[in-house]
Amino acid sequence: MKKKIFLSLCCLxxxxxxxxxxxxxxxxxxxxxxxxxxxxxxxTAAEYRALCYQAFNTAxxxxxxLLRKKKRRQxxxxxxxxxxxxxxxxxxxxxxxxxxxxxxxxxxxxWVNRSAATEVPGASKFLQWxxxxxxxxxxxxxRDTSQVKPTLINLQKLQLPDTDTSHMLxxxxxxxxxxxxxxxxxxxxxxxxxxxxxxxxxxxxxxKDIPTRKEEVDSVREDWxxxxxxxxxxxxxxxxxxxxxxxxxxxxxxxxxxxxTLLKDY
Ligand SMILES: [Mg+2]
Numbered sequence: 001m002k003k004k005i006f007l008s009l010c011c012l013x014x015x016x017x018x019x020x021x022x023x024x025x026x027x028x029x030x031x032x033x034x035x036x037x038x039x040x041x042x043x044t045a046a047e048y049r050a051l052c053y054q055a056f057n058t059a060x061x062x063x064x065x066l067l068r069k070k071k072r073r074q075x076x077x078x079x080x081x082x083x084x085x086x087x088x089x090x091x092x093x094x095x096x097x098x099x100x101x102x103x104x105x106x107x108x109x110x111w112v113n114r115s116a117a118t119e120v121p122g123a124s125k126f127l128q129w130x131x132x133x134x135x136x137x138x139x140x141x142x143r144d145t146s147q148v149k150p151t152l153i154n155l156q157k158l159q160l161p162d163t164d165t166s167h168m169l170x171x172x173x174x175x176x177x178x179x180x181x182x183x184x185x186x187x188x189x190x191x192x193x194x195x196x197x198x199x200x201x202x203x204x205x206x207x208k209d210i211p212t213r214k215e216e217v218d219s220v221r222e223d224w225x226x227x228x229x230x231x232x233x234x235x236x237x238x239x240x241x242x243x244x245x246x247x248x249x250x251x252x253x254x255x256x257x258x259x260x261t262l263l264k265d266y
């Protein structure tokens with residue numbers, strides 16, 4: 001009997017401690033905490049995985065069709081973005097959410113130096129297939145040129161093709177990728193571009209407001225799923241900058257107000 005009472009008291013004490021701990025845990029209210037659900041969607045939703053396979057399957061079908069008309073002497077290339085198109089960096093974001101920290105270049109650099117990103121589902125199989133078909137792959141990324149080496153190691157771990165510095169065009173002086181795309185287009189027939197951000201495809205989308213971004217997407221409607229292959233990314237991107245009119249100095253309160261203004265209800 002005494003033993004029973006002792007065990008009950010122990011359970012009660014443990015529950016009390018747990019309840020106290022949960023109640024006193026700080027509620028995250030920084031900008032980064034807003035990303036819990038989008039990050040969880042990319043890490044846990046099988047729907048995200050299916051969308052990635054859908055994108056790479058579409059890309060392969062399109063190239064198979066184009067290859068039937070390819071002439072021997074033509075040099076073809078595919079241009080792809082890296083982050084959240086080929087490489088999954090959600091771990092870095094998840095770590096910051098848990099630590100209640102906002103994004104910092106230093107934290108992202110630490111992550112890049114680990115060369116530990118996994119592939120976006122279907123990416124390596126697709127790019128290996130592209131390579132087998134004799135099509136060159138160029139990686140145009142806004143990772144900094146100082147991050148080429150750890151990124152190269154990461155890509156090699158994932159057994160991706162064309163993993164050498166001549167195929168990696170990283171950020172040096174401008175975040176616009178247009179000049180780097182033109183560099184490749186001047187030497188190759190670029191038959192496809194892949195990205196998670198509209199700026200991965202053409203300069204037409206750069207620094208545009210929300211209605212104009214949509215209009216520009218509509219203006220090249222026929223290219224989606226053909227020349228342009230989009231990967232889903234709910235956690236960050238140019239769409240997020242457009243929410244705030246590209247103003248990086250807004251306070252969290254101002255950002256919150258802006259988001260509420262943009263939410264369409266009935
Ligand atoms: Mg990206």
